[in-house]
Amino acid sequence: MKTIVHEIPYSPASNLDEEIFTASSVFFDIETTGFSPAHTSLYLIGCAYHIEQMLYIKQFFAETPEEEKEVLEQFLLLLDGFDTIITFNGIGFDIPYLKAKCNTYECNEHFADFTYVDIFKSISQIKHILQLPNYKQKTIEAFLGIGRDDLYSGGELIEIYHSYTKEPRPDKLEILLLHNYEDVLDMPALLPVLSYVHLFYGQYLSCSASVSEYTDYKQQKKKELILSIEPEFPFPKHISCRIGSVYFYAKGKKCTLSVRLEEDALKYFFPNYKDYYYLPAEDTAMHKSVASYVDKEHRRQATAATCYTRHEGSFLPQYEELISPSFKHDYKEKISYFELTEKFLSSPELIKSYVNHLLDAIKNKKIK
Known part of the structure; x- marks a missing residue:
């Protein structure tokens, strides 16, 4: 067995690096001849850790x-x-593989005792926001602008390793070690991509709201709510996307959620329709205590779908009941709306609540 150690000067690239990659943290990556631990070999493990200002890579x-x-x-x-x-992707592959090997060799392991940060698992939650071609490590590196000398995939190295075991040439060893070396060397540089994930879990410093006008594609004047967010961790690359009526933008220390206002007459549905009559001529529901005086030919028993009154205003979408009263276009509409008021715009608590609501709705694909 060979043990190779590299020492490289290290300084954290951001405060997110400092928070996650502490002196008690270690990166690692394994190289195997296949996916099944019962029928393949483990031939290389690379680790990266730091002591003060020095990064150590041990293979x-x-x-x-x-x-x-x-x-x-x-x-x-x-x-x-x-x-x-x-x-x-250690939680999905490396750890289960190593645990199986430990079981085979009756090695004592305590993988259950560790705290885990799986970069792949974390960013998989926001694939629909990042919108990358795939989520392999090399793709994330390319997104972040991290260069590589290694030209091989893990699968391509299997044949090189088999060849090396028969003919242990230095050039083959160099190829095998380089791939794993760059995997663990680049892992600390991947950490800034988690800044997007942290945002969608509500980790930001402050937020504010304002109303802005814009011109739509029909050249009509419209209004939108601009929610400005100061992230806790800067974003390494600019990303933006439209999800339903919400436009998401993130770059550096700036993040905004732009929400189109619904300027219309929406319906407020009364909760107990059996206590109401529907008046077709007025297109509204009225409580029976009052509507009983209306001619029978101008009223009928309200149903859940007709037990409403209309209200004009500027409204914001909500993807579960957050702020009441709530309004809809129709009874069966899946989302609801609340009215944008001065009370909302002047309340930091309500603004933060709505920001968290939207971030959660985007992360969990509640917005269509």
């Missing part, structure tokens, strides 16, 4: 399949010095 390489137990044991010893594991 454990099995020169033959028979050395995988030693690779595993050395890795487990290294883990004893940490309490947090940071990976890219």
